[in-house]
Amino acid sequence: MDVKIPNEVMEVIGKRGIKEADVKDVVMTAESAKKKLKSNGRNLAKKKIGDVTVYVDYELEKGILKEHANVKSAYSHRMSLGDIVNATDKTNWICVHCGEPAMAGHVAMTYMQVTRNGPAVVCQKCKDSWVEEYLATKTLAAAEGLFEKKRA
Amino acid sequence: MSEIIGKTESLCPECLKTIPAEKIAEDDEIYLVKTCPDHGSFKSLIWRGVADYKDLERYACVHSKAPRIAVKESGTCPEVCGLCPDHQQHTCLVVLEITNSCNLKCPICFASANERYRFHPSMDEIRGMFQTIVDYVQHPIAVQISGGEPTIRDDLPDVVRMGKSMGVDYIEVNTNAVRLAEDIEYLKKIKEAGVDSLYFSFDGVTGDVFMKTCGRDLFAIKVKALENCASVGMGVTLVTVVSPGINLHQVGDVINFAKKWIPTVKGIHFQPLSYFGRYPIVPKDEDRVVLPDLLKEIEKQTNGELRADNFIPTSCANVHCDAKSMSILMEDGSLFPLTQRALGPPRETKDVASKTRKEICDLWRYIEESIGTAGQDDLDGTWLGFIERAKSRYLTVSSMPFQDVWNVETERLRNCCIHTVTPDGRLIPFCLFNINSLNGGTLYRHEIFSKFKKG
Numbered sequence: 278m279d280v281k282i283p284n285e286v287m288e289v290i291g292k293r294g295i296k297e298a299d300v301k302d303v304v305m306t307a308e309s310a311k312k313k314l315k316s317n318g319r320n321l322a323k324k325k326i327g328d329v330t331v332y333v334d335y336e337l338e339k340g341i342l343k344e345h346a347n348v349k350s351a352y353s354h355r356m357s358l359g360d361i362v363n364a365t366d367k368t369n370w371i372c373v374h375c376g377e378p379a380m381a382g383h384v385a386m387t388y389m390q391v392t393r394n395g396p397a398v399v400c401q402k403c404k405d406s407w408v409e410e411y412l413a414t415k416t417l418a419a420a421e422g423l424f425e426k427k428r429a
Numbered sequence: 430m431s432e433i434i435g436k437t438e439s440l441c442p443e444c445l446k447t448i449p450a451e452k453i454a455e456d457d458e459i460y461l462v463k464t465c466p467d468h469g470s471f472k473s474l475i476w477r478g479v480a481d482y483k484d485l486e487r488y489a490c491v492h493s494k495a496p497r498i499a500v501k502e503s504g505t506c507p508e509v510c511g512l513c514p515d516h517q518q519h520t521c522l523v524v525l526e527i528t529n530s531c532n533l534k535c536p537i538c539f540a541s542a543n544e545r546y547r548f549h550p551s552m553d554e555i556r557g558m559f560q561t562i563v564d565y566v567q568h569p570i571a572v573q574i575s576g577g578e579p580t581i582r583d584d585l586p587d588v589v590r591m592g593k594s595m596g597v598d599y600i601e602v603n604t605n606a607v608r609l610a611e612d613i614e615y616l617k618k619i620k621e622a623g624v625d626s627l628y629f630s631f632d633g634v635t636g637d638v639f640m641k642t643c644g645r646d647l648f649a650i651k652v653k654a655l656e657n658c659a660s661v662g663m664g665v666t667l668v669t670v671v672s673p674g675i676n677l678h679q680v681g682d683v684i685n686f687a688k689k690w691i692p693t694v695k696g697i698h699f700q701p702l703s704y705f706g707r708y709p710i711v712p713k714d715e716d717r718v719v720l721p722d723l724l725k726e727i728e729k730q731t732n733g734e735l736r737a738d739n740f741i742p743t744s745c746a747n748v749h750c751d752a753k754s755m756s757i758l759m760e761d762g763s764l765f766p767l768t769q770r771a772l773g774p775p776r777e778t779k780d781v782a783s784k785t786r787k788e789i790c791d792l793w794r795y796i797e798e799s800i801g802t803a804g805q806d807d808l809d810g811t812w813l814g815f816i817e818r819a820k821s822r823y824l825t826v827s828s829m830p831f832q833d834v835w836n837v838e839t840e841r842l843r844n845c846c847i848h849t850v851t852p853d854g855r856l857i858p859f860c861l862f863n864i865n866s867l868n869g870g871t872l873y874r875h876e877i878f879s880k881f882k883k884g
Contacts, residue, residue, distance in 0.1 A: 383811075393814070393815050394810050395812045395813070417812060419816050420812050423816065423819055
C-alpha cells in the first residue's frame with residue numbers, strides 16, 4: 278500500500294517532530310493487523326514507537342491496482358495510556374478489531390510517574406483507547422512540556 | 430586522605446589581595462585552602478559530597494558574555510570590576526540599592542545598613558543607575574530594588590515608575606515588609622507604580638528566630654504584611670536567611686507555611702548565612718550551611734516531599750552557586766516536584782542567561798499561552814486540572830549561598846549573573862560587591878557608596 282503525505286501535512290508533522298517513516302509504519306501496521314478506528318471513510322490508527330505513541334488520521338482511496346492511504350494528519354504523545362476509567366457517550370467511531378462502536382470516555386494517562394485522567398475514545402471490549410488530536414497537541418503537549426521545561 | 434580537585438584564586442580575608450587557592454577533597458568534604466604571603470593560610474568548607482560536587486559539572490552551561498561592558502582592560506579580575514572582558518556571563522538580575530537606611534537594625538545584615546555613612550541617592554542618581562542598566566543589560570531586564578530598606582522612601586513609587594519608563598521590564602522590591610504591614614495604601618501605591626513582586630525577608634515561623642535575626646519578634650508583622658499582599662494581589666518570594674544555630678531546623682516549617690499562602694507566595698529562597706556585612710565572627714565549618722546541607726535538611730524536614738534530588742542548578746551562574754526546585758501544589762495539599770536531577774541537565778545550554786531573565790520576568794507564560802482556559806467544572810485528577818494548577822498553584826524553592834571572603838572563588842565571580850549597579854556606572858557581581866575583610870574593609874561597597882554619601 279502507498280502512503281501519500283501531502284506537503285501541507287508534511288509541514289505539520291515536521292513541526293510536531295514526527296518522522297515520515299513512522300507515519301507510514303503506523304498506517305501499514307494498522308492495515309495489516311486490522312486494528313484502528315473507522316468513521317465515514319476516516320481512519321485513526323496508532324502505534325507506540327519507542328516512548329512515543331504516534332497517531333495517523335487517514336482516508337483510503339482505491340487505485341487501479343491497490344489502495345492508497347491519504348494522510349490527513351498525524352500527531353503524538355509521550356504519556357502512556359492505562360486503564361479505561363469510564364465510557365460515557367456514543368461516538369461515530371467503530372473499532373475495526375471487534376466491530377463494536379467506540380465510546381467517548383476517560384483513560385488513566387501516566388507521564389513522569391504522574392497519573393491523571395484524560396478524555397479519550399475507548400473500546401471497552403478490546404480495552405483499547407485513542408487520544409484525539411486536540412488533546413494530544415494542546416493539553417498533553419503542555420503537560421509534557423511542563424516537565425521538559427523544568428529540566429532547565 | 431586528601432586530593433586536590435581544582436585550582437582557582439581567592440581573596441585574603443585580612444588584606445583582600447587576590448591569592449592562589451586550591452580545592453581539596455578530604456573525607457568526602459571539599460575545602461578551599463589558600464595562603465596569603467603576608468597573613469598566612471586559611472581553610473574553609475565549601476561542599477559536602479565530592480561525587481555530587483563533580484556530578485554537577487554536567488549542568489554547566491555555555492556562558493554568553495555581556496554585549497557591552499564598562500571596563501576595557503582584562504587580566505585585573507577581581508580588582509578592577511565593572512564588568513570587564515574576563516567576565517563570562519551576562520546579567521540576569523540587577524540589584525539596585527536606593528538607600529542604606531533601614532527601619533530595623535538587625536544583628537545580621539549583608540548590607541551593614543544604618544552604619545558609617547548615609548547612602549541615599551537622589552532621583553537623578555537613581556536615574557543614572559537605571560541608565561547604566563538599560564545601556565548594558567539586554568531585555569528582558571529584571572531589577573531588584575534593594576537597600577537598606579527601600580520602603581522607607583516615600584518616593585519609591587516614583588523610582589519604580591522611572592525604571593519602568595526607562596525600559597526595565599520587571600521590578601521586584603527586596604523588603605523586610607514592616608511598612609507594608611502597617612501601611613496598605615503604600616503597598617497599593619508601589620503595586621500601581623509597577624512593582625511586579627516582593628523579595629520578602631522571612632526567617633522562620635516562631636518569634637525566637639526573628640529575635641535572633643532581626644532583634645525583635647516580627648512574626649505577626651510578617652503575617653499581616655502577607656495578608657495585605659494577598660488583598661492587593663502582590664506576589665511574594667519569601668527569603669529565609671539560614672543559619673545552623675538559629676533556624677536550620679525550621680526549613681520544613683517555612684515550606685509548610687508557604688504552602689498555605691499559595692498563590693500569594695510564589696516561592697521561597699533559602700539564603701544560607703554568608704559571613705559578610707554585619708555578622709562579625711570568623712566562621713568555623715560548623716557555622717556553615719553549604720548547599721548539600723540545606724537540601725538534606727529540606728528532604729528530612731519535609732519527609733521527602735521535596736528531595737535533594739529535586740534541586741537542580743539553574744545552569745545560569747556557576748553550577749555550584751545555586752539550586753532550584755519547582756513544584757505544583759496538588760489537590761491533597763502535597764507538593765508535586767517537576768524538577769528532578771534524574772531527568773538530566775537541560776538539552777539546551779546555550780544562552781541560559783536570556784532564558785533565566787525571561788523566566789524571572791515571566792514565570793509560566795509558556796503554559797498560559799499554550800492552552801486556553803479550561804471551562805470544565807470538575808478538573809480534579811485530570812491532566813487539564815494539573816495544568817490549570819501549574820499556572821497558579823506552584824511553589825519554587827531555591828537557594829543561592831553568597832560567597833564571602835572565606836570561600837570566594839574568582840572563577841565563580843566571573844560566572845556570576847547577578848550584579849549590583851553602582852552610581853559610578855558599573856555592574857559588579859553581587860558577592861564581590863559585598864565581600865568584606867576581617868576588619869570590615871570592602872573592595873567595592875563602601876569604597877563606591879561612601880563617595881556618594883549624603884551625610
